[in-house]
Amino acid sequence: MIIKVTCAIIFHNNKILAAKRSNSMPHSGYWEFPGGKIEENESPEDCLIREINEELDCLIEIKEQLPLFTHQFSDKHIELQPYICAIKSGTPRAVEHSEIKWLAKTDLLKIQWLPADVDIAKFLQSF
Numbered sequence: 001m002i003i004k005v006t007c008a009i010i011f012h013n014n015k016i017l018a019a020k021r022s023n024s025m026p027h028s029g030y031w032e033f034p035g036g037k038i039e040e041n042e043s044p045e046d047c048l049i050r051e052i053n054e055e056l057d058c059l060i061e062i063k064e065q066l067p068l069f070t071h072q073f074s075d076k077h078i079e080l081q082p083y084i085c086a087i088k089s090g091t092p093r094a095v096e097h098s099e100i101k102w103l104a105k106t107d108l109l110k111i112q113w114l115p116a117d118v119d120i121a122k123f124l125q126s127f
C-alpha cells in the first residue's frame with residue numbers, strides 16, 4: 001500500500017515548525033512536519049493548504065517543492081512530498097497535535113522525528 005502524503009516545512013523568523021503527533025494519532029509521540037494524506041481529486045498543494053488550515057488553524061503560502069522522501073513502515077509505504085512554506089495569515093496552534101515548536105536549523109536533529117522526517121531534517125541542514 002502506497003500512501004501519498006504532503007508536509008509543510010514552515011519557516012518563520014528563520015525557524016522551522018515541528019509538530020508532535022498526539023495520542024489519538026498513529027505513531028504518537030514522534031515529531032513530524034505537519035500535513036497529511038492527499039485525497040482523491042486533490043492536488044498536493046491544495047491538500048497541504050487544507051491540512052495546515054485544519055491542523056494549525058492558519059493559512060500558508062507554498063514557496064518551493066522539495067524532493068520526494070519515502071519510508072517503508074512494516075505495513076505501509078509512505079511517499080512524503082515536502083514543500084517550503086511561509087505563513088500567510090494567522091498564528092499556528094496545535095489543533096490536532098499535542099505540541100508544536102519552532103526549531104533553528106541547527107537544532108533540527110535534536111528531537112525524535114518519524115523516520116522519513118529524519119532524512120528531511122538532514123536535507124534541511126544544508127538547505
Ligand SMILES: Nc1nc2c([nH]c(=O)n2[C@H]2C[C@H](O)[C@@H](COP(=O)(O)OP(=O)(O)OP(=O)(O)O)O2)c(=O)[nH]1
Pocket residue numbers: 003005006007025026027032033034035036037038051071078080114115116117
Ligand atoms: N503528516 C505527516 N505524516 C507523515 C510524516 N512523515 C511520515 O512518515 N508520515 C506518515 C504518518 C502517517 O502514516 C501518514 C500521514 O497520515 P496522517 O494521519 O498525518 O494523515 P491525515 O491527516 O490525512 O490522517 P487521516 O485523515 O487518515 O486521519 O504519513 C510527516 O512529516 N507529516
